[in-house]
Amino acid sequence: MPWRREVTPYACWLSEIMMQQTTYQGVLGHYARFRAMFPTVEALAAASEGAVLKAWEGLGYYARARNLLKAATQIVAEGWPTTFEGWRSLPGIGPYTAAALASVLNGVRRSVVDGNVARVFARYWLLPDDFHAQGAREKLADRLDREMARAAVPGDFNQAMMELGALVCTPTSPNCAACPLARSCAARKAGRQSDFPAKPPKKALPVRTGTAVLVTDERGRVLLVQNKEGGLLKGLWELPTLTHAMDYEQTFSHFRLALSVEQARAGARFVDPATVALTTATRKILGFCKKGGKSRSTGPVTKDIPPPKK
Numbered sequence: 001m002p003w004r005r006e007v008t009p010y011a012c013w014l015s016e017i018m019m020q021q022t023t024y025q026g027v028l029g030h031y032a033r034f035r036a037m038f039p040t041v042e043a044l045a046a047a048s049e050g051a052v053l054k055a056w057e058g059l060g061y062y063a064r065a066r067n068l069l070k071a072a073t074q075i076v077a078e079g080w081p082t083t084f085e086g087w088r089s090l091p092g093i094g095p096y097t098a099a100a101l102a103s104v105l106n107g108v109r110r111s112v113v114d115g116n117v118a119r120v121f122a123r124y125w126l127l128p129d130d131f132h133a134q135g136a137r138e139k140l141a142d143r144l145d146r147e148m149a150r151a152a153v154p155g156d157f158n159q160a161m162m163e164l165g166a167l168v169c170t171p172t173s174p175n176c177a178a179c180p181l182a183r184s185c186a187a188r189k190a191g192r193q194s195d196f197p198a199k200p201p202k203k204a205l206p207v208r209t210g211t212a213v214l215v216t217d218e219r220g221r222v223l224l225v226q227n228k229e230g231g232l233l234k235g236l237w238e239l240p241t242l243t244h245a246m247d248y249e250q251t252f253s254h255f256r257l258a259l260s261v262e263q264a265r266a267g268a269r270f271v272d273p274a275t276v277a278l279t280t281a282t283r284k285i286l287g288f289c290k291k292g293g294k295s296r297s298t299g300p301v302t303k304d305i306p307p308p309k310k
């Protein structure tokens, strides 16, 4: 991993934020591109929110990009944190990320329990807990803190555990033959790797429906609207969505006309989609249409369609 070869605050902080809710395979290309655009924290702090959101495109969870920019401004003004509490005070940094950064960069003895680490130890110790629950993670962190007391370099201990989960003890096909913990792993001995960690029953997702319009001009620009509201999609550009206004009917001499009248939000304009940060749904729809897709039945399925704006 490129950020492991460059143990600097900027490289570690940026990679930890990118790795939140994203696999390392999904981050690699984005990390290199982002670093090329913003090689230092000063360059990042000086960038516009639009430029950062555009560079973040494809990683999702755009609140991370906005917090990254706010944190960069704070870091340039105050300097890099050197304690767990200092890292925790930056926007977008929770206890897990603060522990990872403080241990790797500042030698703080604080264990990290992310999904990868929880999976390794759920198998290693046959822990039945649901690690989506904060309490279960904290309990495991306490136990790992005691293990870490014997580690010479706390950052190495945390990184080793995280990478073991990311690269060896993977969710569906753990490579036990290559695992340094294999000889004492309870799940391997019992042949129960796939039973751990416990999986809570999946809830059925609600389906949101809406109607979006795709209009292009003669220059190939697309009619888009920027989301000005708060929430996860703030600042991103998307296809205008429609709200049903009324049904209209009229009888002519040879036919009856039935119109469904839809109302669009104001503020849409023709934009080159390559120059702005798009919502994931809009990016996927435009990519699909570019390839000539027309039919809903053959298109990509997304459950992220925003509801029509009232």
Ligand code: SF4
Pocket: 120, 123, 124, 168, 169, 170, 174, 175, 176, 179, 180, 181, 182, 183, 185, 186, 187, 188, 193
């Ligand atoms: S031996 Fe297998 S199941 Fe146990 S920690 Fe290693 S990879 Fe995971």
